[in-house]
Amino acid sequence: MHYVKAKGILSPKNGMNLYRGCQHGCIYCDSRSLCYNMNHDFEDIEVKENALVLLEDALRKKRKPCMIGTGSMSDPYMPLEANLRYTRRALQLIKKYGCGATLITKSNRIIEDIDLLKAINHSTKCVVQMTLTTYDDDLCRLIEPNVCTTSERFKTLKALNNAGIPTIVWLCPILPFINDTEENIRGILDYCSLAKVKAIICFGMGVTLREGNREYFYSKLDESFPGMKEQYMRRYGGAYMLESPKHRELMQLFHSICDRYGIMHDNDAIFNYLSEFEQNSSKQISWF
Numbered sequence: 016m017h018y019v020k021a022k023g024i025l026s027p028k029n030g031m032n033l034y035r036g037c038q039h040g041c042i043y044c045d046s047r048s049l050c051y052n053m054n055h056d057f058e059d060i061e062v063k064e065n066a067l068v069l070l071e072d073a074l075r076k077k078r079k080p081c082m083i084g085t086g087s088m089s090d091p092y093m094p095l096e097a098n099l100r101y102t103r104r105a106l107q108l109i110k111k112y113g114c115g116a117t118l119i120t121k122s123n124r125i126i127e128d129i130d131l132l133k134a135i136n137h138s139t140k141c142v143v144q145m146t147l148t149t150y151d152d153d154l155c156r157l158i159e160p161n162v163c164t165t166s167e168r169f170k171t172l173k174a175l176n177n178a179g180i181p182t183i184v185w186l187c188p189i190l191p192f193i194n195d196t197e198e199n200i201r202g203i204l205d206y207c208s209l210a211k212v213k214a215i216i217c218f219g220m221g222v223t224l225r226e227g228n229r230e231y232f233y234s235k236l237d238e239s240f241p242g243m244k245e246q247y248m249r250r251y252g253g254a255y256m257l258e259s260p261k262h263r264e265l266m267q268l269f270h271s272i273c274d275r276y277g278i279m280h281d282n283d284a285i286f287n288y289l290s291e292f293e294q295n296s297s298k299q300i301s302w303f
């Protein structure tokens with residue numbers, strides 16, 4: 016871990032990353048890609064030491080409150096958050112300035128901040144987004160080795176729902192020949208239904224690879240799935256989008272089960288919902 020002084024913290028769409036790099040070790044992680052110009056090892060986490068000062072300054076200058084997002088490039092609840100508490104302190108600022116929050120994580124550590132998530136959701140809106148890739152915990156330990164397994168994430172989603180906090184699941188990536196099975200999609204969607212997840216984001220059944228994450232992904236395939244790298248190379252070459260041969264049938268299955276369970280699955284509508292800021296008095300439920 017190392018500290019840097021950041022120049023700014025909020026993106027034009029009010030997203031922020033308090034950390035750079037990630038400790039969770041997902042074998043397919045896109046944030047490793049060279050196009051992001053990370054000038055340090057991915058596991059040597061960069062901590063933006065002035066992030067909270069910058070955030071408070073940015074929130075104070077906002078003409079009106081809005082949704083603040085985090086977690087798109089590094090998980091806000093990776094192990095070092097237990098000591099540093101940057102995410103927790105950012106949530107305290109978000110609450111102080113009357114904004115809403117949405118966080119993307121795979122970690123059950125988010126439960127440690129449930130008091131703040133509830134408080135933000137009570138006055139405005141707080142939405143937790145959680146990625147699920149496989150309902151099989153053994154497979155989960157291979158492809159997402161340093162974060163809690165799917166069954167723990169399921170318990171977390173249930174606890175958040177019990178606390179009144181809306182949850183959205185990202186169903187991705189679906190790795191060709193690894194987790195692209197009907198059994199897996201059904202298993203994940205059953206978890207989502209039982210945890211009363213509001214919506215599921217899914218852009219397709221596949222994975223993207225580019226320079227930087229491709230090499231890491233292939234080295235991990237060699238460790239855990241002998242022969243798989245060669246199968247990928249034969250089928251996809253250097254392609255960016257690696258679509259599962261079962262993409263079409265699995266997407267049909269996904270949409271039909273979401274309809275049956277009453278889970279929202281229109282990506283555009285979900286992103287509109289995520290960006291929509293709500294005051295308590297005017298909270299809207301029409302999207303669901």
Ligand code: SF4
Nearest residue numbers: 037039040041044089
């Ligand atoms: S949790 Fe997200 S950012 Fe962290 S390694 Fe996994 S995919 Fe990458």
